[in-house]
Amino acid sequence: MNLIAAVSKDWGIGKGNDLLFHIPKDMKFFRETTLGKVIVLGRKTLESFPGKKPLKNRTNIVLTRDAHYAAEDVLLCHSPAELLELLKQYDTADVFICGGEQIYNLLLPYCDTAYITKVDAAADAEKFMVNLDGQPDWELAEESEPLEDNGYQFTFCTYKKRTD
Structure with a gap:
C-alpha cells in the first residue's frame, strides 16, 4: 500500500479540517498519482472535499467508526479489519492512503511506499x-529538486519501508 500527503516542516497536515497549503503543482501530482486508483480516507477528509463528494475516477473507500454514516459513491468500512478484508480484492500497488491524521497513523504500518x-x-x-x-x-528513496508554486518552496519525496 501507498501513503500520499503534503506536510509542513514539522510534518503538519491540516488545520480546521482543511489542508495547510494550496499548491497547484502538488494537487496535480496527487491527481495524476491517484487517478484510476483506490483511495482510502476518513470521514472528515471526505467531508473536506468540494461538495463533500468523493473524488472522481477513483475508488473511494471511507473508514469511519460511525455505523450510521452514509455517503454516496463511496465504499464504507467501519473497522480496520473490515477495511483490510475489502482491500484484498485490489492490487496493493493501486491503494493510496490519503488522510486524515487518524487514518495515516492507523494504516502507516501496512504501507511500503509514502x-x-x-x-x-x-x-x-x-x-x-x-x-x-x-x-x-523508513528511508528516503527519492527527492525532487526544489520546486516553487503559489509562493511555497517544496520537494516531492518518495519514502520506502526498509525490508532488511
Whole structure:
C-alpha cells in the first residue's frame, strides 16, 4: 500500500479540517498519482472535499467508526479489519492512503511506499502525521529538486519501508 500527503516542516497536515497549503503543482501530482486508483480516507477528509463528494475516477473507500454514516459513491468500512478484508480484492500497488491524521497513523504500518510533498514552511497545524525521517524502518528513496508554486518552496519525496 501507498501513503500520499503534503506536510509542513514539522510534518503538519491540516488545520480546521482543511489542508495547510494550496499548491497547484502538488494537487496535480496527487491527481495524476491517484487517478484510476483506490483511495482510502476518513470521514472528515471526505467531508473536506468540494461538495463533500468523493473524488472522481477513483475508488473511494471511507473508514469511519460511525455505523450510521452514509455517503454516496463511496465504499464504507467501519473497522480496520473490515477495511483490510475489502482491500484484498485490489492490487496493493493501486491503494493510496490519503488522510486524515487518524487514518495515516492507523494504516502507516501496512504501507511500503509514502509519497510526501515536503513544503518548506511552518504552519499552524492541528493535525500531524509521523515524521518518516525519524523512523528507522523508513528511508528516503527519492527527492525532487526544489520546486516553487503559489509562493511555497517544496520537494516531492518518495519514502520506502526498509525490508532488511
